[in-house]
Amino acid sequence: MTVSKRYVKDVLTAVVHRGKKSSVAGLQFQINGKIEQGFVINAAHKNRPLRLCVGEPGCRSTVWRIWAHRNASDVYIASSTTAHAHKISIHESGDWRYQSIRPIAELLDSNQVGLVELEDEVTSRVLGSWRRPPSPDHGWIDVMRIVVPTSEVISHPNTYGDIQGNQKIQWVAPAPAGFAAEIRFFLVQPGKGMFGLNETVIQEGGLSYWGGMTLPSGEVLVVLSSTFKIEPDLREHLQAIKQHGPVRGKFDSSYENAPRILTTDIEPNYATFWDLAGHR
Numbered sequence: 001m002t003v004s005k006r007y008v009k010d011v012l013t014a015v016v017h018r019g020k021k022s023s024v025a026g027l028q029f030q031i032n033g034k035i036e037q038g039f040v041i042n043a044a045h046k047n048r049p050l051r052l053c054v055g056e057p058g059c060r061s062t063v064w065r066i067w068a069h070r071n072a073s074d075v076y077i078a079s080s081t082t083a084h085a086h087k088i089s090i091h092e093s094g095d096w097r098y099q100s101i102r103p104i105a106e107l108l109d110s111n112q113v114g115l116v117e118l119e120d121e122v123t124s125r126v127l128g129s130w131r132r133p134p135s136p137d138h139g140w141i142d143v144m145r146i147v148v149p150t151s152e153v154i155s156h157p158n159t160y161g162d163i164q165g166n167q168k169i170q171w172v173a174p175a176p177a178g179f180a181a182e183i184r185f186f187l188v189q190p191g192k193g194m195f196g197l198n199e200t201v202i203q204e205g206g207l208s209y210w211g212g213m214t215l216p217s218g219e220v221l222v223v224l225s226s227t228f229k230i231e232p233d234l235r236e237h238l239q240a241i242k243q244h245g246p247v248r249g250k251f252d253s254s255y256e257n258a259p260r261i262l263t264t265d266i267e268p269n270y271a272t273f274w275d276l277a278g279h280r
Contacts, residue, residue: 012197012207016041016139016220018190025190025220027212029197037209041220044068044075044213050223051080052210054148054172054181054275059155061148061275062260063169064183066223073217077146077185079260085113086127088273090143090187092217094132096271098264100125133269139192140222142184142200144271148172149180149230149238152277156258170210175227183210186222201226238263242276253278 010031018025023043029036042048049067053060063080078087085107088098100107104125107113135141153174175181184201201207201224212222230238241263253259259278264271 013194014140014197014222015194016188016190016222018214018218018220020218023214025212025214027209027220027222029209030194039209039212041212041214041222043070044215044221045070050211050213051169052172052183052223053169054174054183055153055156056171057166059153060171061153062262064146066185066221068213068215068221071216073215073219075185075213075215075221079262082113088144088271090185092215095129096132096143097129098127098266098271098273099129100127128264128266128271130266130271131269135189137192138195139189140195141187142270143187144185144273146183146273146275147180148174148182148275149235150174150177151230151235152275154277157256172208172210172225178230179227180230181225181227184224184226186224188220188222190218190220197224238274238276241274242278 011033013030013033015028015030016025017028025041027039027041029038044067046067046069049065051063051065053063055061064077065080065083066075066077068075073092075090076087077090085102086098086100088096090096102125130144132143133141172181172183188195197207206226208225210223210225212220214220242261261274261276261278263274263276265274266272
């Protein structure tokens, strides 16, 4: 679903319903109180992940894989090619974290993943963590986002495999020049009521729905995207991060390897992950 610019001045809301014993949920988007579109959200299954990428085959950001299991309510998010090394974990317990799967010493010596050290030396497998906030009345918890500035959607010499593999990916349109696409992750308690999207998600342009999954806990994961403007000071900050690059290990940062940099901005109850091009 994409809500075009003509709707931005209208009132856009969303609601999720799910029966107590149902394995599926219903998501409705309404404009000025009238149903615009509806979707069925199926139960989570590790063999049916969401795969999202900003761009198109040959010119893109990181391909992100989102999955959960049928018998647990933990959600995982990782780069498709380096999920064996690091991932984001949205645990049902409320302990949300970005961490290395391997010991840090192995990560530092890896030729597939390199650490960018700007301040403190990294010694723990947990590279960043934040906590689940109290549930609001509308039941929608804004968990985290992945942000891709349009300047970071670049020509990619190898786009993960064959045509069939690319067809499994949902391609998020890049934002206009000077803007960024953001992929937003929400945990929703069904039946709580309407959630207003105008100010929460739509900062510039339209809104798109990319999928979700129902969890054994009763909650529902909903994934949306929107765009926002990158101000000059933020652009300079991101460029400074890129200039440092991976500073340890045997990581190959050549153009042919099409490296990416993932930098984090973590608050007590929210996290932003910046997906940046990894070569200069």
